[in-house]
Amino acid sequence: MLMHRRRATPLAAGVVALTLAGNGLVVLAASAAATRYEAEAAPATCTGSIESNHTGYSGNGFCNGDNTIDAATQFTVTASAAGTATIAIRYANGATGNRPADVLVNGALAHANTAFDPTGAWTAWATKTFAVPVHAGTNTIRLDPATAAGLANIDYLDLETGSAPPVEGKQLEDLDRGLVSVRSGSGNLVSWRMFGTEPASTGFNVYRGTTKLTSSPITRSTNFLDWDFAGEENGRITQWGRGSTNPTKKSTWGQEDYLDSRLELMRDRR
Numbered sequence: 001m002l003m004h005r006r007r008a009t010p011l012a013a014g015v016v017a018l019t020l021a022g023n024g025l026v027v028l029a030a031s032a033a034a035t036r037y038e039a040e041a042a043p044a045t046c047t048g049s050i051e052s053n054h055t056g057y058s059g060n061g062f063c064n065g066d067n068t069i070d071a072a073t074q075f076t077v078t079a080s081a082a083g084t085a086t087i088a089i090r091y092a093n094g095a096t097g098n099r100p101a102d103v104l105v106n107g108a109l110a111h112a113n114t115a116f117d118p119t120g121a122w123t124a125w126a127t128k129t130f131a132v133p134v135h136a137g138t139n140t141i142r143l144d145p146a147t148a149a150g151l152a153n154i155d156y157l158d159l160e161t162g163s164a165p166p167v168e169g170k171q172l173e174d175l176d177r178g179l180v181s182v183r184s185g186s187g188n189l190v191s192w193r194m195f196g197t198e199p200a201s202t203g204f205n206v207y208r209g210t211t212k213l214t215s216s217p218i219t220r221s222t223n224f225l226d227w228d229f230a231g232e233e234n235g236r237i238t239q240w241g242r243g244s245t246n247p248t249k250k251s252t253w254g255q256e257d258y259l260d261s262r263l264e265l266m267r268d269r270r
Contacts, residue, residue, distance in 0.1 A: 034088065034158040037075045039063040047071040048150075054092065054122040057155045062092070067150040074142040075157045079134040086160045087141060088129045093152035094122030100146040105132045106139055116152040125155060134161065184225060191223040 038059040040050040046063035048071055054062070065071040079085055093099050093116055103111040110132045119126045132141065141159075145151050178193035190206060203217025206224045213226060 034086075034160040035077070037077055037157045037159065039073060039075070039154045039156055043076040045072075045074045046154075047073065051153075054094075054153065056092070056123050056125050058090065059156065063151075063154040065145070065151040065154070067148065069145050069148045069150070071150045072142055072144045073151060073154045074140055077134075077139050077141060077157070077159045079136060079139055079159070079161050081161060082134065082136045083161065084131050085134045086129060087132055088127050088158040088160075089143070090125055090127050090155040090158075091116055091119070091152040092122050092125045092155070093118045094120070094124070095149070095152075097149065099149055099152040101151055102144040102146055103130060103132070104140075104142040104144060105134065107142075113146045119152075122153060181226075188226045189223060190226060194222050 036058070037044060039046060040059060040061040040063065044063075046065065047068075048063060048065035050061045051064045052061040063073050065073060095118060097118065099116045100113045101116060102109060103114055111130055114128065114130075116128060117126075141157060143151055143154065175193060175195075179190070180192070181188050181190045183189075192204070194202065201219065203219040204214075204222070205217055206213045206226070208226060214224065218224060
């Protein structure tokens with residue numbers, strides 16, 4: 001019978017944890033829906049004009065701020081509780097240069113000189129996400145231009161309390177080296193896993209018992225064909241090179257390191 005092992009998948013900090021359940025479904029922890037505040041709708045303020053001449057915006061339009069350093073856009077938002085909130089600001093920047101802005105929350109600087117990079121066209125919209133501190137109840141979130149070019153066009157701000165944006169990082173599975181040895185003709189094919197966190201220059205040496213089989217570390221693959229394997233010895237591999245996480249750590253194989261199994265459709269089991 002095909003068995004499933006329940007395994008938690010560690011992710012970068014700030015990312016919602018995933019669990020692979022026994023039925024093969026990925027289960028996500030639920031989070032509250034964000035509240036949207038349109039730049040063209042009061043009590044939001046726009047030092048410039050509300051326009052709708054560039055397609056792709058949400059609601060009835062967007063804020064096209066004046067090209068001055070004091071042409072700010074401000075949102076008034078409501079937080080259900082004090083703490084850290086996630087804001088997502090949708091914008092378009094059809095200019096060729098960055099339109100940086102300071103992000104102020106309740107008059108205090110939260111993020112300085114934040115880049116609002118070109119999006120390729122005024123009809124191409126992108127989203128910037130920040131973590132900001134908020135009070136319970138009413139808060140103001142203000143975008144102040146950092147240069148005389150002014151702000152990018154601002155479409156809306158989404159607010160979600162009780163969460164922070166995910167940090168950059170790799171999603172990793174909780175796996176070991178996965179060393180496998182199988183018969184191949186008169187020899188044995190040995191294979192293993194290279195981790196996603198290891199650089200491409202990482203190399204491996206293969207041993208049968210105490211005998212080193214590789215003349216030089218293997219760097220272009222993660223397998224080795226041992227032609228002279230007699231079916232009695234054990235073996236190991238060790239990491240090598242500047243990218244090694246632990247050159248002394250070994251993975252081993254032997255005659256008993258296998259499992260004969262028969263896979264059956266779950267519906268065939270009563």
